[in-house]
Amino acid sequence: MAVNYPNGKLFDAVSHLPEKKKKRDTIYSNRGMNLEEDINTSNDYYLLVERAVIHKKPTPIQVVKVDYPSRSAAIIKEAYYRQSSTTDYNGVYKGYYLDFEAKETNNKTSFPLKNFHEHQIVHMKRCNQQMGITFVLIRFSCYNRVFLLDSSYLIDFWENKLNNGRKSIPLAFIESKGFEIGYGFNPRLDYLVAVDKLLEMKMK
DSSP: OOOBOTTSOBOOTGGGSOHHHHHHHHHHHTOOOOHHHHHHHHHHHHHHTTSOEEEEOOOOEEEEEEEEEETTEEEEEEEEEOOOSSOSEEEEETTEEEEEEEEEEOOSSEEEGGGSOHHHHHHHHHHHHTTOEEEEEEEETTTTEEEEEEHHHHHHHHHHHHTTOOSEEEHHHHHHHSEEEOBOSSSSBOTHHHHHHHHHHHHO
């Protein structure tokens, strides 16, 4: 309910908060989700409406120290994350096996290939050989723009880099060959619309 002063001016509750409170609320209200969170919430929605079954692969953990305070209980005291040997996500959509990586950059004109690892490229190539659908979701954070790029382009740029080629994928190339994904409410990032376009392109 709106509250007005006697002079008719609208009461601004935020202006009456202490400075620390106003600053903290402003920071948190403007803080957006990162790409991984956007994908995870979208995957939850896809699963809920039975549109697709796609999950984030768990990161392997190496346990190095365990305490046993009792015979029926164990407490992990020390562990570290091991590097994943594949990509971030996989699942099934319309009978197709999907396998993809999600990456973000603050660069404004290109996406650095150093954000990828050799084992991820090898994994996508192997999936392609088995007729899987592989791609990368790329977010340019400075523009809040997300693209789906077929892995074949990524693999070409990667192999070219190994032969002293350029070390990044130009934004202009991604705009030309990729599929831009808009933000929405449910799902927040409907990347399956872009997957449909990718499938259509591959079927030609």
